[in-house]
Amino acid sequence: MKGLLDGDKKLQVEALLGLIAASKKLGLDPTRYNNALRTLRPDLAEGGTKAKPKPQTKVQKSRSVEKNGGKRRKLLSGKVENGHLRLKFSAPIPTDGVRHFVLKRKGYYLYVFDIAPVRLPYAIKRIKGEGFKEVRIAQYDPRKIRVVVETKKRYKPRHTFDGNEIRIPLPGAAADESRKSKAAKRSLPASGPAAKPASKPSAKTKAPAAEAGPALPGSMLRRYTVVIDPGHGGKDAGAVGYMRKKEKDAVLAVAKELKKVLRKRGFNVYLTRERDVFIPLKRRTRLANRKQADFFISIHANAAPKKSHWLKSKGIETYFLSRARTKRAKRVAAIENSAEIKNIDRYTKEAYLSVLNREKIIESNKLAIDLQRQMLTAVRSRYKDVVDNGVREGPFWVLVGAQMPAVLIEIGYITNPTEAKRLFSTRYRKLLAEGIANGIESYIYHNK
Structure with a gap:
């Protein structure tokens, strides 16, 4: 690239010869590099032929699939319904295919879900709604998508699997599930004389409306x-x-x-x-x-x-x-x-x-x-x-x-x-x- 930008033909020829040699070693087609070399140094150019890769054995194919995390699924839809982000895929996602972690950034919390092996039909999708700043879905690398739920307050999202779907609770729904869980525990009979009385539930607060991202200082x-x-x-x-x-x-x-x-x-x-x-x-x-x-x-x-x-x-x-x-x-x-x-x-x-x-x-x-x-x-x-x-x-x-x-x-x-x-x-x-x-x-x- 430097040779091309600087007009250095000698450097261009050296680079093309290197690309041709590397292509041959890797079993790739060097034709395009030979054609480019022919315009600069016809005496050094060769007739590029496409090297046919050796057919893989069943064992090699199996290892290749394993190495790449299995067959890639396609995200068919991603939408917010009843306080949950519902992600529907072309095939079920393995339980170990989801990695979840939390980041804090400038007063916001980012709940990150890396899901693999998956590909997206688009570059990025953004969803705004009540109770959270934004949900972003993007292709993080060739085999992995990243889902980010950005909120102002901490919460505990616990994703669940349902056939070809993954459901991620959003702040409002997660709070409801937490309250239901606590209420269920309180409704159980006390296991001993020291059982504490249930505390009075706090009043419901209205979820804040979605707002624009903060200006950077x-x-x-x-x-x-x-x-x-x-x-x-x-x-x-x-x-x-x-x-x-x-x-x-x-x-x-x-x-x-x-x-x-x-x-x-x-x-x-x-x-x-x-x-x-x-x-x-x-x-x-x-x-x-x-x-x-x-x-x-x-x-x-x-x-x-x-x-x-x-x-x-x-x-x-x-x-x-x-x-x-x-x-x-x-x-x-x-x-x-x-x-x-x-x-x-x-x-x-x-x-x-x-x-x-x-x-x-x-x-x-x-x-x-x-x-x-x-x-x-x-x-x-x-x-x-x-x-x-x-x-x-x-x-x-x-x-x-x-x-x-x-x-x-x-x-x-x-x-x-x-x-x-x-x-x-x-x-x-x-x-x-x-x-x-x-x-x-x-x-x-x-x-x-």
Whole structure:
């Protein structure tokens, strides 16, 4: 990756030769690395052939299943009913498949349930309700889901198994069960003359309504550094849309507003560009790495592929770095990458994207989810019609090389007349900046 970012062909060749050798030893297909090597050093490239793995014996298959904790179940539904969180799975969960522990964080208690082997049909689910702050269900690692019940007060949740379901009592239900248990004990005949009279039960108190997460103190946020990257600049105008408005101008204005908001909250903040100048892609993440940033936020504005789509193409979306899986992601990435990577061939791109740091991809995905949700909440407080285009993955080269969670935000379509006007509106920019700042704080609150 370093060789690609620095334009060091010798280092690229050495890396590709190493990847080819490692692939052969592991019985993997080295074709993509051979193709990339062929564009740099045809004399060193070989014809890659896919090595066929030896078929596993029944014993090996059995050991493999055991090693992975058995067949993974799928979570079919997760909902709150009658004071319980009911989790329904495609098959029963083994009793030793649930690990429970408690964490205390900033005046809140987190009751954590790790359940395996399970996979989710979504990235994260959040449920709010009476008596608790929030329930979160997310894929913690490839084979384990994590359920977190966040409350203001301590309680004793005792999960139960019922066929394909696991039921976790929430604060109100747990208190009721505890009272019933005590009442049942009191109703039993005294076992001796020294038996104590039952104490008078306390009056019922109304459960507090769900509330927003607490704001993080500035003293804590001063530990975090954010590098904001206004896309394009200088000779690279980016997308040019409605009324000839330019992407480079819109994103710089939003980036400056975001810088003000973050600094006011206590963050250390740097911009990759403060004015209308062109900055090569590799220098943008290099600045973030040099500043030892905790977050890299690249801000862009989207554009419809053709004029007939200007009115219907709209909305906000957030990307994290990965190999594109959809035509839409490939199209957007091609637009944002076009200024600088024309000379990098398809094979080289594929080869280097295949060895991305998976841990950073997962962290960037989580950050993207928090940013998308908080941006929408902020802008919809004033502009109800803003479209949620979701969190997506794509091969954005401005994010390559970042050694921290890194995302690219498309803050709206500059080709859409309504959104183009909003992108140059002070009110809209402030709401966007507040939303992005809230998203960063949300990520810190839930993951740090």
